[in-house]
Amino acid sequence: MARFIADLVSTSRTETRTLVRLSLPIWGAQLAQAGMSVTDVMMTGRLSPTDLAAVSVGSSLWLPLMLLMTGTLMGLTPVVAQLLGAGKRAEIRPQVHQALWIALVMGLLAMLLIWTIVMPIFHWMEIPEAVASRSASYLLAIGAGMPGIALFLALRSFSDGMNHTRPALLISLIGLAVNIPSNYLLIYGGPGLVSMFGDWLPAPVQAIPALGAFGCGIATALSMWAMSLSMMVYTRRSSAYGDVELWHSPTPPRWKIIGELLYVGLPIGVAIFVEVTLFTLIALLIASLGEITVAAHQVALNYTSLLFMLPLSLSIAxxxxxxxxxxxxRLRAARMVAWHGAYISLAAALFNSTLVWLTADAVIDLYTRDGAVKTLTMSLIGLAMLYQVSDGLQVNLAGALRGYKDTRVVMLITMLAYWLVGLAGGHWLGTQGLAGLTPPMGVHGYWIGLIAGLTVAAILLGERLRRLSKRVAASQTDTANA
Known part of the structure; x- marks a missing residue:
């Protein structure tokens, strides 16, 4: 144990700066992308609780699909990173080309799925008619952007694997720059422009219709395609990727490489899908508790998810x-790099929890003017602080395991912890209470279930990393002694 601690301290002296240098641009990119979601919630929330609920419920359907694509395409990152570390740069381009084929197919399938399953799900969940109709129009627009965001995600995974994380920040800022004015124009229409600039605006401008949740969806789709096209231009023109001429000699689908990428990436996608499905199903289950509860849950989750971008960025790095x-x-060094990242992420999560405590009241005021929503949101803040620690630690342990291309066990642990402990346990607490000792806890019960599921995931992933990293490091020692 003493040797392990000494090696970890030694690693931290050389690794911390590199990890921070990689993760900061990723963090900025994640914040910019999360900023789009925050903008959606804030702008629709100030329009009406119904539009806010419509966007919240709609997001709970399209975000899981996007994150499934995100995780699957993240399988490209460790593949590129290992090829780069091994000096096999010529093998990188065909891998990226096949990832782009995967992205295109997944984006088109996601678009078609969103367009066909929306209303049946809303009817099954008994979503109020006003919320369901506005949410359906919001999702109709979002679907058109799914192929674009899928292509962006593939190119981003390539760039991250090349240790070039700054483009993700630059292009995400472009997406945010498109999203904010488009949101305002399309959500509030002419009346919104008049309230900001005055009634001197020309009559055609003042006559622009306020589209509400539908306008929010159009703005998001425009942002998705802006990011995709910008990333294509950057990867074509930038010299940062050296002799990996990405857009030279495009290759048709190669099923062997596609299968290998899916073998690594699909379990990541499923694991992230399972995680976000936990939040999705909770959002749908509490929809019947009323607009106030839905809005409060969304505000609390949206704010804490924004802070979660820091440990998530560390995880990718x-x-x-x-x-x-x-x-x-360097197999023994990889073990220290993995555990160093986990401890740094724990420190980041504790920082986030403190920040939640200090800023909650002021930040919630930015989301809503409704007193009932604010009161209920504040009651969730203490649980949100605990949630930050568990979630930050488990995502970085999973990130380290993905560096080893150990993705299937991560998927199984995620399914067990999130669905069995997090979702089932949270639903029981929310609707039944705790073994007769408490009445049904409502939304608070679901949040307690979230924390329990994330904590179990962190414990199991930590044990998996301990065993795997130790075994891989020992294989290098055995080879050296042979």
Whole structure:
């Protein structure tokens, strides 16, 4: 144990700066992308509780599909990172081309799925008619942007694996720059422009209709395509990728490479899908508790999810660093890199919890003017602080394991912890209470279930990383002694 701690301290002296350098642009990119969601919630929330509920419920359907694509395409990152570490740069381009084929197909399927399943799900969940109709129009617009965001995600995973994380920040800022004015124009229409600039605006401008939730969906789809096209231009023109001429000699689908990428990436996508499905189903289950509860849950989750971008960014950087180190054949060093990332993420999560406590009241005022929504949201803040710690730790442990391309066990742990403990336990607490000791806890019960599921995931992922990293490091020792 003493040797492990000494090695970890030594690793931190050399690894911390590299990890921070990689993760900060990713963090900025994640914040910019999360800022789009925050903008959606804030602008629709100030329009009406119904539009806010419509966007919240709609987001609970399209976000899981996007995150399934995100995770699946993240399988490209450790592949590129290990090839880069091993000096096999010529093998990177065909891998990226096949990932783009995967992205295009997944984006089109997501679009078709969103357009066909919306109303049946809303009827099954007994969503109020006013919320359901506005949410359906919001999702109709979102679907058109899904192929674009899928292509962006594939190119971003390539760039991250090349240790070039700044483009994600730059292009995400472009997306945010498109999203904010488009949201305002399309949500509030001419009346919104008049309230901001005055009634001197021309009559045609003042006559622009206020589209509410539908306008919010159009603005989001425009942002998705703006990011995709910008990333294509950047990867074509930038010299940062060296001799990996990405857009030279496009390759048709190669089923062997596609299968290998899906073998690594699909379990990541399923794991992230399972995680977000936990939040999705909770959002749908509490929809019957009324607009106030839905809005409060969404505000609390939206704010804490914004802070979660820091440990998530560290997780992506840890995947890259572990992959690079393994590709270089430094197996014992990779173990230290993995655990160093986990401890840094724990510190970041504790920082986030403190920030939630200090800023909650002021931040909630930015989301809503409704007193009932504010009161209920504040009651969730203490639980949100605990949630930050568990979620930050488990996502970085999973990131380290992905650097090892160990994705299937992560998927199984996620399914067990999130659905069995988090969702089932939270639903029981929310509707039945705790073994007769408490009455049904409502939305608070669901949040307690969230914390329990994330904590179990962190414990199991930590044990998996301990065993796997120790075994891989020992294999290098055995080879050296042979």
């Amino acid at each position: 840890v995947t890259v660093r572990v992959g690079n180190t393994l590709g270089q054949g």
